[in-house]
Amino acid sequence: MPTVAARAHQAFPVLDQDQIVSAQRFAAAEERRFEPAEAIYRTGDKNVPAWLILEGNIELSRHDGLRSVAPVTSLGSGQFTGEVGQLSGRPALASANAGPDGCVALPFDAAHLRALVVGSAEIGEVVMRALILRRVALIEDGGSGTVLIGAPGSPETLHLQNFLRRSGFPHLVLDSAADEEGKALVQRLAVSASELPLVVCPDGTILRHPTITELASCLGLVPDIAPDSEFDVAIVGAGPAGLAAAVYAASEGLSVLVLDSDSFGGQAGASARIENYFGFPTGISGLALTARGFSQAQKFGATIAIPMAVERLDCDQSSERMVHVLTLAKRIEVRARTVVIASGARYRRPDLDTLEDFEGNGVSYWASPIEAQACAGEEVALVGGGNSAGQAVVFLAPSVKRLHLVARRDLTETMSAYLVERIASLSNVELHVGCELAGLQREQGGMLSATFRNRNGGAYLEPGLRQVFLFIGADPNTAWLAGCVDVDERGFVGTGKQFRPDIDIGRTPFELETSRPGVFAIGDVRAGSTKRVAAAVGEGAAVVAQIHQALAYAR
Ligand SMILES: Cc1cc2nc3c(=O)[nH]c(=O)nc-3n(C[C@H](O)[C@H](O)[C@H](O)COP(=O)(O)OP(=O)(O)OC[C@H]3O[C@@H](n4cnc5c(N)ncnc54)[C@H](O)[C@@H]3O)c2cc1C
Secondary structure, eight states: OOHHHHTHHHHSOOOOHHHHHHHHTTOSSOOEEEOTTOEEEOTTOSSOOEEEEEEEEEEEEEOOSSSOOEEEEEEOTTOBOOOGGGGGTOOOSSEEEEEEEEEEEEEEOHHHHHHHHHHOHHHHHHHHHHHHHHHHHHHHHOSSSEEEEEOTTOHHHHHHHHHHHHTTOOEEEEETTTOHHHHHHHHHTTOOGGGOSEEEOTTSOEEESOOHHHHHHHTTOSOOOOTTOEEEEEEEOOSHHHHHHHHHHHHTTOOEEEEOSSOTTTTGGGOSOBOSSTTOTTOBOHHHHHHHHHHHHHHTTOEEEOSOOEEEEESSSOOSSSOEEEEEGGGOEEEEEEEEEOOOEEEOOOOOTTHHHHBTTTEESOOOHHHHHHTTTSEEEEEOOSHHHHHHHHHHTTTSSEEEEEESSOHHHHSOHHHHHHHHTOTTEEEEETEEEEEEEEOGGGOEEEEEEETTSOEEEEEEEEEEEEOOOEEEOOGGGTTTSOBOTTSOBOOHHHHOTTOOSSSOOOTTBOSSTTEEEOGGGBTTOOOSHHHHHHHHHHHHHHHHHHHHHHO
8 A cells, every 4th residue: 555545644634622722833924815716826837835724725736747636635724734844945836726615724944944843842753754644645645746758768758757755856758759748748739759758847848858957957956055055064965974964964953065966865875775784673764764855854944956066175265254156057156164185986887898888778887666667577687796796686586587697706805694595596687706797788679788807808898788887986076175085095075183194284183074174975975984874974974063063163
């Protein structure tokens, strides 16, 4: 049963009279009366408040820019509108009208809604749970949000679909050749094959073959950042480390900006099942875990801009006060008194001449439900011997016909015992130990053949592969720091007195502070860190205490 159908009472709770009275003191303005059927807000409107109904009803309806309007539910006295996007003023994913007798309601704009969920533990829990469940319902339903029309399984469609999935944005995928609605729109707009996929944003705007940045902007995912704004802390990277730092920093009253070039979750977001994270005995997908952190950071008021790449930490623009300048795309500059480098690591690419031709079109660096579905019943190869490779094998094997696992060394040397045991029990996994990927060739019908080289220098061809998955390690994302902070011989960012005993910054550097005062590094990008989710989250918490101290020194 869909998550929300089973938990409707939690998704649409009714506050009792005492709770309404407590909530009233957090409202943004006086109560307002709406006439019968009056429009309160429309899908796609930004900065709409959540409305707590005091009298009458509000009718919620959804439309996805393509389909006709469909009713969602009718809310009555003690109930409130909104979903998790309202915590940061994101565009509404539903429309609201006053009921047939009108209504009286209290507005909670983003700041006041956050004040309510943080300021009243009891009501906060009820409201926060409801906001999250409503987003989950929208994702499960797929009918409110954006519509993607393209060839299912094509690299372009998968690229956008993966972004929407990892951003937790509700969407529906229609086959441009087979689904009636998709076909009709493609014909009506005379869309050529090269203009696919089409995207219909919630407000009806149509994008042809958009980039991720164009899509995100149409969906209102990136907040406007005023050019002269200055934050207490700018966090680069919204993986587990960056999100944890955002939660702790924002909850402790610091003004926080989080930037990520891709989507929240980082490498962990690509993990189908994390089984060793403390407190989750049945395991949890990396996306589900980090989505909680993402909502939590929003709840405490962190400003989150995704996708937004940081191109440079500008060390030339020094200032007497401790202010750092980050250069973003289109030469936008943001200022922050402290910076947290949480840019993690990027999957390693094997040295193959033709690799680029296959990336996103036969070669994948992650294994999500989308890839599992695209490879269902087919043969695939997976290269790598670490834990991330092992998890991907366990996740993919039940969907595919045969999985060739290619590893240089014996799995017991590089992989946790529990994964080695699980893989041994999978009858459709064929092990190629002592081998590496030496080449890729395109076959007819979109299939691939891969050449594997073994230890003795011999090579053999494995034909008929739908997809080759590469899990061969990661290198630090530090190009944007060039010349600004010290890194070790492998490019990881050094921190603390231990890294540079001779360093002179006028005081002892904090444990997570880089060679530049007020610039910190945490998580996988940090030299000597433990490359695990728990360690990244722990450093995200620890760095905030050090940020407070650095800010106090600078005063
Ligand atoms: C498939 C897979 C499975 C895994 N499974 C487990 C597991 O089961 N248990 C476990 O403990 N660990 C696991 N790990 C390791 C774990 O995911 C990492 O240790 C953890 O994600 C590190 O977190 P991080 O925040 O430091 O960096 P990352 O997760 O790498 O996040 C860094 C973020 O920074 C962003 N970024 C980079 N450069 C820029 C820039 N210039 N501007 C803006 N943003 C930028 C990236 O887009 C990314 O989102 C797994 C890793 C993978 C790949």
